[in-house]
Amino acid sequence: MNAAGNIAEKPAYRERVTDYYAALAQSRDPVCDPIAAQFVPQTAEHRREPAETDDPLNDQGNEVLPRLIHRYHDRVLLLVTDRCATYCRHCFRRHFTAGGAGSIGPAQLASVRAYLDDHPEVVEVLLSGGDPLTLSDSEVEALLAALDDETAGYVLRVCTRVPVVMPSRVTPHLARLLGDRGGLWLVTQVNHPRELTAEFCEAARLLQRNGVPMLNQSVLLRGVNDKLETLSELFRGLARARVKPYYLFQADLAAGTSHFRVAIEDGLTLMRGLRRRLSGLSLPIYALDVPGAGSKLNLETALVRVEPRMYVLRDADGREHRYPRTQAR
Numbered sequence: 001m002n003a004a005g006n007i008a009e010k011p012a013y014r015e016r017v018t019d020y021y022a023a024l025a026q027s028r029d030p031v032c033d034p035i036a037a038q039f040v041p042q043t044a045e046h047r048r049e050p051a052e053t054d055d056p057l058n059d060q061g062n063e064v065l066p067r068l069i070h071r072y073h074d075r076v077l078l079l080v081t082d083r084c085a086t087y088c089r090h091c092f093r094r095h096f097t098a099g100g101a102g103s104i105g106p107a108q109l110a111s112v113r114a115y116l117d118d119h120p121e122v123v124e125v126l127l128s129g130g131d132p133l134t135l136s137d138s139e140v141e142a143l144l145a146a147l148d149d150e151t152a153g154y155v156l157r158v159c160t161r162v163p164v165v166m167p168s169r170v171t172p173h174l175a176r177l178l179g180d181r182g183g184l185w186l187v188t189q190v191n192h193p194r195e196l197t198a199e200f201c202e203a204a205r206l207l208q209r210n211g212v213p214m215l216n217q218s219v220l221l222r223g224v225n226d227k228l229e230t231l232s233e234l235f236r237g238l239a240r241a242r243v244k245p246y247y248l249f250q251a252d253l254a255a256g257t258s259h260f261r262v263a264i265e266d267g268l269t270l271m272r273g274l275r276r277r278l279s280g281l282s283l284p285i286y287a288l289d290v291p292g293a294g295s296k297l298n299l300e301t302a303l304v305r306v307e308p309r310m311y312v313l314r315d316a317d318g319r320e321h322r323y324p325r326t327q328a329r
């Protein structure tokens with residue numbers, strides 16, 4: 001099939017890419033190019049499997065206030081905007097992202113702060129969306145002020161792909177704003193070694209010089225990074241850029257993403273290979289987020305058995321969860 005045959009005429013989910021990120025693709029064919037795969041809609045994204053939904057992690061069931069998700073005991077996730085600089089074709093939060101909610105306003109921020117003041121068990125706040133760094137500097141400043149470190153003392157995690165898809169947005173002023181907030185970590189999502197450009201590394205250096213520690217969460221994506229060589233190069237490159245590989249995610253059951261999912265057995269084989277090659281510093285945890293578990297599952301220890309159609313996984317409390325096996329095609 002030629003590239004045109006692989007590209008969806010109409011995307012199943014909002015399409016947008018920065019010029020910078022589009023230029024990293026060597027072809028526009030989403031089936032052959034690991035960068036194009038992440039931003040060019042494929043015909044396959046119109047195929048929805050029975051277990052797939054627009055909200056695979058049940059964000060909506062854990063929403064304690066508009067935009068505030070309290071799923072795990074001591075941490076909350078705040079959806080500060082629905083916008084991204086580039087909409088990933090593998091996005092798992094498509095019930096919210098690009099939905100038009102816009103960015104959080106002062107009144108909503110005040111109710112979030114009130115909720116946190118009422119819940120002293122919460123010690124970490126994840127800022128996500130959408131991408132928090134699509135906000136203006138003054139909006140970021142207002143957000144940090146509402147979640148200040150003097151009186152509140154939360155650890156903040158800014159979850160963003162901006163260093164990957166729009167590194168020029170990481171300006172000295174933005175880096176200083178983030179670095180001045182004690183207890184702030186930046187979590188990015190690099191999925192392929194080709195994303196580790198000079199521009200990405202410069203953005204990372206600027207953040208680090210300003211005191212911002214960085215972590216990376218990759219998503220295991222079929223045809224993008226499901227090879228031992230690719231993942232080794234990716235995780236070593238991240239460590240060299242002083243970005244700690246934190247999680248390698250098994251893909252969630254987002255609608256129209258089955259073409260990206262890798263079988264868990266194959267993910268475990270990749271992890272065994274990585275474990276033999278990489279230092280602990282370079283090695284992430286192979287993890288899956290399942291609704292109803294008290295934390296993310298470490299797939300290297302959580303898999304109990306494989307049934308004909310399901311993987312059976314056990315969480316830290318001994319409860320079992322099921323995740324469908326990818327169908328051979």
Ligand SMILES: *Cc1c(COP(=O)(O)O)cnc(C)c1O
Pocket residue numbers: 069070071072075076077126289295296
């Ligand atoms: C992933 C996630 C977290 C953070 O989990 P860690 O395992 O601590 O990284 C917090 N809240 C929600 C809703 C999440 O999905």
